[in-house]
Amino acid sequence: MENSKKIVVLDGYTLCAGELNFDALRAFGDVTVYDRAAQADVARLIGDAQIVLTNKAQITADVMAACPQIEYVGVTATGYNIVDVAEAKRRGIVVTNAPAYSTQAVAQHTFALLLESLNRVGAYSGQVRGGAWQASADFCFFSEPMEEIAGKTIGLIGFGHIGQSVAKIALAFGMNVLVCVPHPKAGWDDVRFVTLDELMKESDVVSLHCPLTEENRRMIDEKAIARMKPGVRIINTARGGLVDESALAAALESGRVACYMADVLSEEPPVHGSPLLEAKHAILTPHVAWAPLQTRRRLMKIVVGNVEAFVKGDPINVVSR
Template sequence: MPYKIVVLDGIYANPGDLSWEALETYGNLTVYNRTSPEQVMDRAMDADILIVNKVELRKPLLDNFPHLKMIVISATGMNNVDLEAAKALGVVVKNVVGYGAQSVAQHTFALILELTNRVSAHNDSVQKGEWDADKGFSYNTSPVTGLDGKTLGIYGFGSIGQEVASIGRAFGMRIMVVSNHAVPADYPFYEFVNLRELFEQSDLISLHAPLRDDNKHVVNSALLSHMKPDARLINTARGPLVHEEDLKSWLIAHPMAGAALDVLETEPPGPQYILFGLPNCIITPHMAWTAKSARKKLMDEVTLLVKTFVS
């Protein structure tokens, strides 16, 4: 009897420019773009294999899926699935890692360059007609910061952190790293330091560590107090790494500093989000991983995981 494969929130990996049809080789496939918490029970009840991105699967739900044999998380983070409950029920849980390293690194530098070159602000100025004769052939609405010779601090040195370091070095930046697993001798061009040293010495700090129990709100007022008054913080990792109220206070107190965030503690943030309206804070909608090439890799890996399981 063929497996019943159900994708519960497929729109994130495939908003319409790719296809899930490769999974049809391995079972009867049903794809839902989005599934609300109230819809999960009905849609997942008879599934043998569930594919989820951010849909939460906790023990009370898992206990009611008698046919479930496998969960594939079409993402790297696994905190939306009760792993202990799944293991107790004999349900295999797999995730996908490494698919978005280049895409996230690219977006990281898009944010860095927006902070340093203010391309959007200069375009807005020109479009408003502010490039007039009094300004001559060239003008700035805000200073441009060159990256050559600046120090880029990287917190977390997996595949994404390494890609960011490589790009930073190509810009002529000094690279400092905080890592729990890297062997410094393997990376002679980078300096390995502790977290306080990273925040004290870096001109730009980019977060690439996974979220763990011991590093939630690791970027807080105590750590921010060690940053240079014109330093910039970039977060394309996980929103809860940053204590957002502390960051807001720091940004207000340091108008020459800046932050660029692709991830927030609550997503979506709602209309009264604490960091809205700050002129030195840029926010994008958790999109760093969404390059089509990255999503294609993600979907190919999901298919491979299913193929390996059913074969």
């Protein structure tokens, strides 16, 4: 193919876990897909490719120095903190992301976690299968406390596409919605924009929907938890680094936090001894909120569209300007 590019896909398994493929990229060049890429091997796997797609493998300044022919890095996700964007900009490398592809899926997962905490569906199902209901003398078998979602106050830290979708669902459930963002958004008369301190003091549920930055790393720490209501529930479908996991595990053990529900951890996959793995009242899922098949199809369409736009000289979804 004349003027075709060499394209390398790192950690392709994340997006294509059996049902999808990257064949559409072959219209733009010679494509090599690696299911997984250890960080130590990233530069070697990229080789002399001009186009690199990555989901978790980091494209650091050292990687860019080792692979000076890189012209484009496409992050197959919305968050792009795995790329040294400042260094990419300095080198004239275009970096793109995939915005808004998982909005509904992550909002749905947020409430799947919250409803599990409130309704204890998994615990009850396990007890029924284990024979506890059969052994009961009563028509209804009560072993787990349950709570209504209506009337509770949920505080959203971050109010992008996902945060707004969560707010809509929360309002439909009859929840009160507080939002903490630097700039309140027009058209949201049913929510209340508040300071972070107000949100923490008033919320029954605190839900994180903000990007991870150096400024907010471990923002949910011992001091923050102390400002929250006793028995607060905390949801994290954003980034694991937003919480101090040791402080949170201690708060779960003491009962200060009633439940922590997360689809993300600070280290993924977690290592043995990670403080939240053994903490009581922690509901953890393995970074799958974004991953329904329909969502991944949407993501693939965006990823291919980003590459096509770059090859044609008019890149879209650029985060390195």
